[in-house]
Amino acid sequence: MSEIALFGAVEIGLVYALVAVGVFLSFRVLDFPDLTVDGSFPLGAAVCAVLLIAGVNPWLASLAAALAGAAAGLVTALLNVRFKILHLLASILTMIALFSVNLRVMGRPNVALLMQDTVLTPFYGLGIPDHIVRPLVVLVIVAAVVALLARFLASEFGLAMRATGVNARMARAQGIDTDAHVYAGIALSNALCGLAGALFAQTNGFADVTTGIGTIVVGLAAVIVGETVLPARGLALMLVGCVAGSILYRLAVQFALSADAIGLQASDLNLVTALLVAVALILPRLKAKAGVRKTGGSAAR
Amino acid sequence: MIAVQDIHVTFGRGTPLEKHALRGIDLTIPEGQFVTVIGSNGAGKSTFLGALAGDVLAERGRIAIDDTDVTRWDTPRRAGLVARVFQDPMAGSCAALTIEENMALAAARGRRRGLALALGGDRRRGFQERIAALGLGLETRLQDRMGLLSGGQRQAVSLLMAALAGSKILLLDEHTAALDPATADFVLDLTRRIVRENRLTTLMVIHSMRQALDYGDRTLMLHEGRIVLDVAGEERAGLDVPHLLALFARQRGGAEISDDSLLIG
Numbered sequence A: 001m002s003e004i005a006l007f008g009a010v011e012i013g014l015v016y017a018l019v020a021v022g023v024f025l026s027f028r029v030l031d032f033p034d035l036t037v038d039g040s041f042p043l044g045a046a047v048c049a050v051l052l053i054a055g056v057n058p059w060l061a062s063l064a065a066a067l068a069g070a071a072a073g074l075v076t077a078l079l080n081v082r083f084k085i086l087h088l089l090a091s092i093l094t095m096i097a098l099f100s101v102n103l104r105v106m107g108r109p110n111v112a113l114l115m116q117d118t119v120l121t122p123f124y125g126l127g128i129p130d131h132i133v134r135p136l137v138v139l140v141i142v143a144a145v146v147a148l149l150a151r152f153l154a155s156e157f158g159l160a161m162r163a164t165g166v167n168a169r170m171a172r173a174q175g176i177d178t179d180a181h182v183y184a185g186i187a188l189s190n191a192l193c194g195l196a197g198a199l200f201a202q203t204n205g206f207a208d209v210t211t212g213i214g215t216i217v218v219g220l221a222a223v224i225v226g227e228t229v230l231p232a233r234g235l236a237l238m239l240v241g242c243v244a245g246s247i248l249y250r251l252a253v254q255f256a257l258s259a260d261a262i263g264l265q266a267s268d269l270n271l272v273t274a275l276l277v278a279v280a281l282i283l284p285r286l287k288a289k290a291g292v293r294k295t296g297g298s299a300a301r
Numbered sequence B: 001m002i003a004v005q006d007i008h009v010t011f012g013r014g015t016p017l018e019k020h021a022l023r024g025i026d027l028t029i030p031e032g033q034f035v036t037v038i039g040s041n042g043a044g045k046s047t048f049l050g051a052l053a054g055d056v057l058a059e060r061g062r063i064a065i066d067d068t069d070v071t072r073w074d075t076p077r078r079a080g081l082v083a084r085v086f087q088d089p090m091a092g093s094c095a096a097l098t099i100e101e102n103m104a105l106a107a108a109r110g111r112r113r114g115l116a117l118a119l120g121g122d123r124r125r126g127f128q129e130r131i132a133a134l135g136l137g138l139e140t141r142l143q144d145r146m147g148l149l150s151g152g153q154r155q156a157v158s159l160l161m162a163a164l165a166g167s168k169i170l171l172l173d174e175h176t177a178a179l180d181p182a183t184a185d186f187v188l189d190l191t192r193r194i195v196r197e198n199r200l201t202t203l204m205v206i207h208s209m210r211q212a213l214d215y216g217d218r219t220l221m222l223h224e225g226r227i228v229l230d231v232a233g234e235e236r237a238g239l240d241v242p243h244l245l246a247l248f249a250r251q252r253g254g255a256e257i258s259d260d261s262l263l264i265g
């Protein structure tokens, strides 16, 4: 693997770390399987790209991308909480709708960012090679977001959100408006994915409606890899695990693609990722089954 | 104070499974009274407590707590006034959160939850002192997950949590039913202590008639969605379990009831 490919993998891993953290929030914290991310990620990219072309400040454009993601999340939460549509289906509806929305936002399937300033522009030309600057800047952004998120989840509001996901009945008996916390959590989760989309557009120099496909699976893979390599119980460490998982996942992918012996092509990525996630979901079940068989009847009490 | 006027609850209205679970409950409980509630399975005890807590909304009648009409308030809104402990030790706390996180959740009951640290300041120390008073040695385990505790320990912590936020009403729905007898006795005595120390107005649904008479200062019996017996003071002090059964039979219009329709403890 070349040095450029290595840093490229770390960079894309860091961009998707925000997706991983968002997926962690919906799947793990809120226990709300949300597939909206396949739409909110390209939505973030589209909004950011269009605003950059319009000459908007890149930080503002990135913020707008996050807000657009949050709005998408709110739609899913509304369909589920208010109109009682099953969460998976609610998120699929939003995701499908977003495909059209994203085309509208960009006016065409693909927008290139060639001359526009991005959040990275000020850091180019400091004497560090571009392929190292990019992951560094993204790393700083991801670290700041993760720190803020960890602090948020340790707050009274954040704790109430976690209780909502763990035991909604208890949460309500403790005076927690569980609906409000689902709205807030799913909006936040998709805001992170929108921001990830914005960073994707700025680091790669384009936004494309098709980049969203499989985002959720990549995010889940990162969460699962993170949980495997960093089995932690503290929330801050779990978030760090998501980031580490995302980077490791990309490194593994890069390695598999560059090893000619395996014979994989870039287009095999989705298949490989889906297999990885499926195996990761099946393994704990097999383990639990084996455990039950071992302890036998004593598990009854 | 709790004032309940003629509340009715029907489940599955208009379906073949329609169930008129509460059929006109009238009840006033003065501040600080400890009421025990008995009744056969399906009598409507849980539904009644649920109606007080806001889990089920009464289709008719009025519920007032401390002179505030809460009839149309939902559960989270009533939570500032009403604390609860459930029958299932798993139901009343978050297994995946730590003991101190569970306590922080309860301590904020009825308040706005903002961005301040849930376990900031000297809150941890306050929790530690409270939990040490249980005498279960849990003060060193505040950072353990709640799910690691035994059923009795969880109920004890749940009782403590119920008293943390200063709400004045405590609803206990067979909160000792899932425990072994010795643990149940411990939790009942703890209940009595916490109710006394915090001067809580309490409704406690309990399996055993014996304990219903031994604890608290008033006993209600529910049957088919109505209060069929309401005793307190000297009348109650002179009662024992056979009396209670006889009284119940008279209330029901003299019909003998079989012992297994009520659970005798």
Ligand SMILES: Nc1ncnc2c1ncn2[C@@H]1O[C@H](COP(=O)(O)OP(=O)(O)O)[C@@H](O)[C@H]1O
Pocket (backbone or CB within 6 Å): B011, B012, B019, B021, B039, B040, B041, B042, B043, B044, B045, B046, B047, B048
């Ligand atoms: N959510 C519900 N839906 C339909 N029927 C219910 C529901 N909850 C309780 N019931 C019925 O209402 C009646 C009273 O139940 P409940 O209050 O749980 O009785 P208890 O706690 O005294 O045993 C029972 O016949 C029960 O089957």
Ligand SMILES: [Mg+2]
Pocket (backbone or CB within 6 Å): B045, B046, B047
């Ligand atoms: Mg019951």
